[in-house]
Amino acid sequence: MDISPVFFYVFAALAIGFSLSVILKKNPVGNAFSLVMVFFAFAGIYAILGAHLIAALQVLVYAGAIMVLFIFVIMLLNADEPSFDMGRSHIGIKIGAGTLCAILFCTFVWAIKESPINIPAGRFTPEAIQASGGNTQVVSELMFSEYILPFELTSVLLLAAIVGAVAIAKRKLGKN
Amino acid sequence: MEALTIIRPESLSLSSEQVRALMPYFLVFGGIMLATLLAVVKGIKPKWPVFLLAVATAVVGVVASANLIPDATIGMFNGMMVSDSYSHFFNVIFMASAGITILASLRYLDREQLQHPEYYVLVLLSALGMMLMTSALDLIVIFIALEIMSLAVYVLVGFRRTDKKSNEAAMKYFILGSAASAILLYGAALLYGATQSTNIHEILKFTQAQPAGMTPLFTLGVWLVMIGFLFKVASVPFHMWMPDVYEGAPAPVTGFMTTGLKAAAFASFMRFFISMGYGTTLSATLQAHIHDILWVSAVLTMIVGNVIALTQTNLKRMLAYSSIAHSGYLLVGLLAGSGTPGGYSAVVFYLVAYAIMNLGAFIILTVISNREDTGLNLHDVSGLASRSPWLSFAMAVFLFSMAGIPPTAGFAAKYMLFYSAIQAHETPLVIISVLCSSISVYYYLRVLVYMYMREPVGSAPASRVSMWSALAVALMVAMTLQFGVVPARLVEVTKRAVASL
Structure with a gap:
């Protein structure tokens, strides 16, 4: 399709x-x-x-x-x-930042134009995914086999975020 | 169209060797979970149990990782993570710096009325992120580990919530750090587009297999990932966040950031640097580009760091700029690494020496500061030698070490680093580094002059040093002197660590 x-x-x-x-x-x-x-x-x-x-x-x-x-x-x-x-920033900073952004944008456009786009298709073509049970099945199987480490680490990341949020939010000001 | 075989049985189980190699991570994570639980149990005061548990976790982490240094390299989780001498060597540094930070924080938190158990949990979580980051071989895992490490540190930086400076530092660090993480992630995505893999070993294989595949897209991906790392190590021009963050963060956290965070970023950076084929398979033009740009960045980092440090009167800010300068020296080592027999071991040695002396210096700053981290200006330490002779002596050792004066670890580290750079024919770079290093002697020794040769201003009482901080400082002094006088054993270990890359 x-x-x-x-x-x-x-x-x-x-x-x-x-x-x-x-x-x-x-x-x-x-x-x-x-x-x-x-x-x-x-x-x-x-x-x-x-x-x-x-x-x-x-x-x-x-x-x-x-x-x-x-x-x-x-x-x-x-x-x-x-x-x-936040008030107006200096006009020089604006011009400088704008120029840098434009240069960066041109570099990106150039890099993508210069790179060959006939990158061979990977394993996960739409047909192959259809044949093995559709998106949901493939994603969940990947998540619990090949990508198990990043998946589990994300939960550690969430733990860090929760502890951090508690640390910032729970303290009463000026109280031990 | 046949179905994809996604679930491979070998990726679903861990062999006993792999479990053994993962032990430090399991133990540290177990300690974190237990500490989190202890912090919320009703009826007990969480201060002592959590503090002791956190220290125990750090000690266990150091021992477990140190045990694994001689072991063979084991890949895990489809090659997303590796257990080798290199990662376990750095794990020892991270857990040790976390442990020492925790020891030094106990009295500090009491004094600042910030005694919350979350502090210790966050320090350990950040150290766990560092451990994972160093052993990660996949850009996705590197990114997640980087975020674990950074998120915990963002909160620690803003831990003095009622303090405006601490808030500002946390906010600045959070926004700029997130932007840098996003840039790193974008680079990883472009690299995936160019090489069809996020695994750094697969990327290396790709560059070996088809040098023509190094398209501009590949180059752009490499650069964006490198910018993400350069931000974390605060090299010029990505250094603007550092002085404000270092000044605003609670003093022990600043010590933790200069050692753990920087070592983690450099350790992971080095892995990426080698794995994109620098010095081996990378095409000559691209290599020359990367070399030249990093060369300029290293020189600027050393000059800006050292020259601005000259004008600082606040000790924390001064050490922040000196930390930028040290990043410059480390970049010199990184550039030289592929051209010397010792390889990148000089960088690893430097990171260890730097971690020891900086951690020590920041513990002392923690001890001598007044409430809310005030009283850390140059004139506040005048006459410190007559008030607290032992603290001044320790501080003198650390400052000598940072300036690179024998017989301290800093001298041995600088000697090896510059020697490796000369072997790699980077003579102009070495000349600039040595000149910058001699500038730094001025601002390090100025602190000494104030401590030993000026009369005290007012009548400040001698700082009370807790047993834990004294223990930590004594340990750091001993190590600084030991690695300065007999560095051979540490050199051996760093060589073995680098050889396993």
Whole structure:
């Protein structure tokens, strides 16, 4: 099944546009909603790549669960627009950063254009995945066999994050 | 179309040798879990049980890893992780620096009213991340281990939550560190696109098999991963975060960062550096590029670190800039590594020596600082020798070692590093390094002048040193002098460690 590359460019443009709006907008709720759109655009790109499971999880977990938490935090913090106003940075810094970004962008474009794109297909072609039971089965089998170490380490990472969050949040100010 | 065979039986079980090789990781993780549980048990005060358990875990980790250094190399988890002399040698450094940091923190946390058991758990978790990072052979695992290590340290940096500087440091470190991690991850993705593997041994095989495969995409991937590492070791121009973070973090945490974090980043960097074929299979043009850019970065790192350190009056900030300068020397060793018989062992030796002297210096800063880490300016230590002669003596040993004056470990380390660079025909680099190193003598010895030759300002009482801190400092002094006078045994071990790469 071939999907027109136009879809890729549409989703990529959406992702980049809304990413910019995440960092440029000053209204926190607006930022959060731009982020939702970025997540949706990513889900679209995953779907084009044939990774339907990842696309579904992206929508459920990121655009769903994590965004709800974001909105809660924004609501509880009651952050207003002025606290996002960091003042204007120096014009020289802006020009310098812009130039560097442009150079970096050109390098990336050049590198990708110069590299041969006839990279041979790997093991996980859409047909092979179909034959061995579909995306969900292949991903879960991979996760619990070949990628068991990163998978288990992710839980250690989460433990570190939980302990860290407790350490930051639980202490009462000025109390031992 | 036949079905993929994904589940291979050999990847689902661990042989007894593999379990043996994983013992240090299991033991440390067990200690972490137990400490976490002890911290929340009702009815007991968590301070002492968690502290003692954390120290015990560190000691057990050191012993278990040290036992495994002579063992043969064993690959695990489809080659994603390896147990070799190199990784276990570094595991000893990480667990030792975690243990010593914990010893030095007990009284500090009491004084700052921060005595929370999470502190010890986070130090151990970060050390576990370092251990995993050094033994990881897969860019995915390296990334996750890097995140385990960094996340714990981000929290430790901001542990003085009521302090504005500590908060600022944690926030800066968190944002910049996340950006660097993202760059590393992007590089890993590009490398996967160019070589079809995230395993660094597979990537090496790829460069050996087809030199034509080193497309610009490959180069870009290599560079982005390297930038991620260069950020973690704070080489110029990725050093801006370091002084603020070092100054804002609680003093024992800063000591832990300069030793553990830097050693872990360099250990993993070295693995990646060798595995992308530098000095062996990499194409000549790409090698020349990497060499030249790292050369410039090393020189800038040494000059910026040393020159800015000259102007600092806050001791923590001064040591932060000196830490940047030491990253520069280590980069010199890295560049020279492929061209010398001793290989990268000089870098490993330097990391050990640096870890010992820096940990010692930061324990002393922890002891002499006032509440909220104030009182660490140059004039605060004037006349310290008359108040606390033993502390001043220990500090003098560490400062001599950092400046590279015999008979200390720092001298032996610098000697070996520069010697290896000369063997690799990097003479201009060595000349610059030695000149920078002589600049550094000025700001290290200035602290000595203040401690020994100035009258004390005001009447500060002698700092009370806890038994644990005294033990840790004495250990560091002994090791600094021992490795300075008879470095041969350590050199042997570092050579064996590097040979297993």
